[in-house]
Amino acid sequence: MGNEPITFKIKTLTPLWTGGSDGKMDRIHETGIIGSIRWWYEVIARGLGYYVCDPTSDNRCKLSGKERDTAERISKLCPACYLFGTTGWKRMFNLPVTIDGKQPVRGNELFSQATTNSINKNWLSKVFEKNRDDMNYFGSLELRVLPRCDRNQIEKQLKAVLSIMSNFGSLGAKPQFGYGLFELSDDTEETKESLRIINRFLKENCFVKRSDDNKGFSLKNYWKIETEVGKSFPPANLKYLGSEVKNLYIPMSFDVRYMLRKEYLESSKSKKATAEIFGGTKGDKWASKVFVSSFYKEDQQNDKYKLRIWGFTERSVPEIVREAIERDYDTNNVGEISSFGKMLSEVTEIDSRL
């Protein structure tokens, strides 16, 4: 036991962006990784009916330092602040080393970072030029976590949230641009069991309870579309990237997002509604409620790429997305739109009987 780190082995399916939101990504920044784990933990806790604060607001949980004991401290913290820290309370773990064990995955060169759409070229080429080294972060790596408190507790909570992220979201920053899809290489937890592990933890501890303002993202209105796309990608016009990359790149999430945004605008006939769903054009970190992965392969031997699109909206949005994806990306049949609704109520019901 002692200070042995808890290790999570990760295989990236699309490049991992862990740098700042602008600036060059010169190394793996743990803040981007921790930030995304916290964000998902908040989403899950809200989905299970628990209050979590907005850590960027003035209403976030804070400790004054005058609290008498741990019980009083915990009573002033929401579960996300308890695990991930806030003013006056340290994060329950450190993630000091993240790139040890980083290995490129052979045959993964053909990741998609380009666009066929002229409107995306200017800003995308800027992003791309600054981040040519992104490919170095495409492969496998280990997250090494040093717990500060109950090791078992931290391991269980992090494994549960990472298992959900690997199946339903992504890791690191800029998820809306297709970064950070990943697999957990060790045994992952089943989704329902992950929810139960988190639900029990939230139930057993007397964290602060407030009425929620319902502003935050919640698993309650989560949906996901995941599908294999046909081989026939539109030819990428890569002049803006220089000819040497000609055969290395295929169009990615930028174009899919652009198409979906247009599709939604035509259907809703409201620019305001469209901006609320797809975010501002400045690409604010979490502003979009719809996230589109880069094309990816779970197995490099496969011919075909897959695409994951997920969001936190009402049901009409994924219906529109599904139709557009089936039409434009040569999918056989996108199939069901997955969501958490039923599972969330099952989990909270089982555990309320215990």
Ligand SMILES: [Zn+2]
């Ligand atoms: Zn909080």
